Amino acid sequence: MFTGLVQKKGVFVKLAGDGGAAVAEIACEPWEDDPLVKGESVAVQGACLTVVGISSGGFTADVLEETLACTNLRRLRRGDPVNLERALRLSDRLGGHIVAGHVDGTGEIVAIARRGRDYAVRIRCRPEEARYIVRKGSVAIDGISLTVSDVPAADAFEVCIIPTTWQETSLGARSVGDAVNLETDILARYLEKLAAGGPSAGSGLTLDKLLGAGF
Structure with a gap:
C-alpha cells in the first residue's frame, strides 16, 4: 500500500523480456538511511513492483504480463523519468490517499495549460475509470496522489499541479498525447x-x- 507521495524521481533504463512477464531496470539514488531490500514493494509510475535485484545505481523489479497490459511501462524509453515510492509503514503519515499500486488502466493527456504558477492537466479516460472520478475526489496519476479539480466531460477530468510536484515528478516531462497510469479510489x-x-x-x-x- 502507498500514499501517492513520490519519494524519488528515478530513470528508466530498460525492460527485458519477451512476450509475457519482464524485468524492469530502474536507475536511482539509494535510500541511504533505509536501503532497499530484495522482495519489497516499490511503486514505479504507480505500479506496485517487487524488487528482485539491487545495485549501487538502482534496482530491478519483476513486471507481470497483466501489469504490462494495463500500464504505460511498456511505452517507457531509456532515460524517461519515473516516479518511485516505497510501501507505506503503519507508522507513516497518510499525506496523500490510499493507493494500492494496482493500476486500473491508462488515460491520455489531452491538454496542459498554465494557470498562474500552476499547471492544469486534462486527461481523457475510459468509462471504467471515469465512474469513480468525482470533483474534489482523489486519483493517482503515474503514482501521484492528486485532487480532481474538475470533471468537464463524462470521459475526462482535470487536475491542477503545483510547481514542486511538476518539477519533482515525471509529470514535468509529459506532453499532450502521452499515456498516464490511472488508479481510482479503491x-x-x-x-x-x-x-x-x-x-x-x-x-x-x-x-x-x-x-x-x-x-
Missing part, C-alpha cells in the same frame, strides 16, 4: 460492490443508506 470501488450486494451480501448496506448518510 474505497469507492469497495463501496459500490457492497451497495450492489445489499442485504444478500450480509452487510445490510444499500445505496439509499449511503445517500442518507451523506455519501
Whole structure:
C-alpha cells in the first residue's frame, strides 16, 4: 500500500523480456538511511513492483504480463523519468490517499495549460475509470496522489499541479498525447460492490443508506 507521495524521481533504463512477464531496470539514488531490500514493494509510475535485484545505481523489479497490459511501462524509453515510492509503514503519515499500486488502466493527456504558477492537466479516460472520478475526489496519476479539480466531460477530468510536484515528478516531462497510469479510489470501488450486494451480501448496506448518510 502507498500514499501517492513520490519519494524519488528515478530513470528508466530498460525492460527485458519477451512476450509475457519482464524485468524492469530502474536507475536511482539509494535510500541511504533505509536501503532497499530484495522482495519489497516499490511503486514505479504507480505500479506496485517487487524488487528482485539491487545495485549501487538502482534496482530491478519483476513486471507481470497483466501489469504490462494495463500500464504505460511498456511505452517507457531509456532515460524517461519515473516516479518511485516505497510501501507505506503503519507508522507513516497518510499525506496523500490510499493507493494500492494496482493500476486500473491508462488515460491520455489531452491538454496542459498554465494557470498562474500552476499547471492544469486534462486527461481523457475510459468509462471504467471515469465512474469513480468525482470533483474534489482523489486519483493517482503515474503514482501521484492528486485532487480532481474538475470533471468537464463524462470521459475526462482535470487536475491542477503545483510547481514542486511538476518539477519533482515525471509529470514535468509529459506532453499532450502521452499515456498516464490511472488508479481510482479503491474505497469507492469497495463501496459500490457492497451497495450492489445489499442485504444478500450480509452487510445490510444499500445505496439509499449511503445517500442518507451523506455519501
